[in-house]
Amino acid sequence: MTRWRLTVEYDGGPFMGWQRQDHGPSVQQAIEDALSRMTGETCAVHAAGRTDAGVHALAMAAHADIAKPLTPHRLREGLNALVRPHPVSILAAEPVAHDWHARFSCVGRRYLYRILNRRAPPALDRGRVWHVAVPLDADAMAEGARMLVGRHDFTTFRSVHCQSDSPVKTLDRFDVRRAGDEIHIEAAARSFLHHQVRSMVGCLALVGRGQWQPDDMRRALEAVDRSALGLNAPPDGLYFVEAVYPDA
């Protein structure tokens, strides 16, 4: 039995999310089904993050245990052939130690959020960005974002469905920058609460519109109260960018 680390890109649009569901397609199921057809084994695939419906990944980390002898090349090429027509691509496959775990060994997660900030709706990036038609003040958003960096109780930015033991997390990075017509928001932490990035981005958009002052981000945080939440940003603009591991 070999434990394989997989690096996976996917378009979250057609999926109910990463995790296998009874009521619709999931990224996990797409990969597990392709693996079963390839190996004849029943393989469970575990990921560093369980992204929601519509959330994309540039490089999700995952692992699976496979008995059949395979080379990295054959595993990657075979999976990519069998996972079609799902918009999922295995970027890399490599053998790892048996105690390596995509979720529990992960010490850092990085997300990107893309806002398309122009009057006209997206044609090419439909489903890949959050379209905000009113002009946003990226500098004010950056100032608001800085209020959340550090170790805090993020209860305000937590979904009711969150299964995390504690609402206390350390946000290592939360940067906002304008890139042409887009505003890019990068968030990095050891781990995030459910809906945390989308909740924080939704509030930042209120700051960008001038409905909130940058300091209102701090007030919302310090309220430690979900009813202080302004707005949850849609999944379309969210990308899982990177999972960090100790030896990587």
Add this chain to the structure above:
Amino acid sequence: MTRWRLTVEYDGGPFMGWQRQDHGPSVQQAIEDALSRMTGETCAVHAAGRTDAGVHALAMAAHADIAKPLTPHRLREGLNALVRPHPVSILAAEPVAHDWHARFSCVGRRYLYRILNRRAPPALDRGRVWHVAVPLDADAMAEGARMLVGRHDFTTFRSVHCQSDSPVKTLDRFDVRRAGDEIHIEAAARSFLHHQVRSMVGCLALVGRGQWQPDDMRRALEAVDRSALGLNAPPDGLYFVEAVYPDA
């Protein structure tokens, strides 16, 4: 009657191309139908370039004559509401002189070609890039591209369906650069022959693979013979980027 200049972004994937066809959807028809519903008039829309099936546009220039009085804001917003669900977005609408013509006034056209050069197929950019799995030598491609810059008879790189009066064109720019996993090729000229960019890019890919030497680009050009053509690159990676006008 006002002549309006429109700037249009579109995803070429679901269309037979820019130009209205009897046998399938076109970008032209999508915009003309939306205009008719908005104004009650029969409006013809003319574009700077008639892109092929599957070719995208970041900012196609077009024009239409409309009798109904409109503001730029109302025209753009109304068209964007009515053109749905087609992946077409009107970025800008502005009144222009009656003798301004999107196609005949245009003095420069710029295209981008995106090659995804990695083993794994695209998940997020499916239909938006040409996937070439074998490693390409971008430096050799850049050297080959330089052989085509200038005023030449481009018969080798011309489709049999080309309606241009002359195969002699001046290629102002033809640049190749690596951008991470991608290779970006930019082409600029006053005008191009039918399939010219895709034909030139297809040959450059042969250079990138080492099947052609950079100098074979010059030999193909000097052959002035379509049978010297190596390979036509698929439409997926091609984007109309910009139309240039004298006063712009």
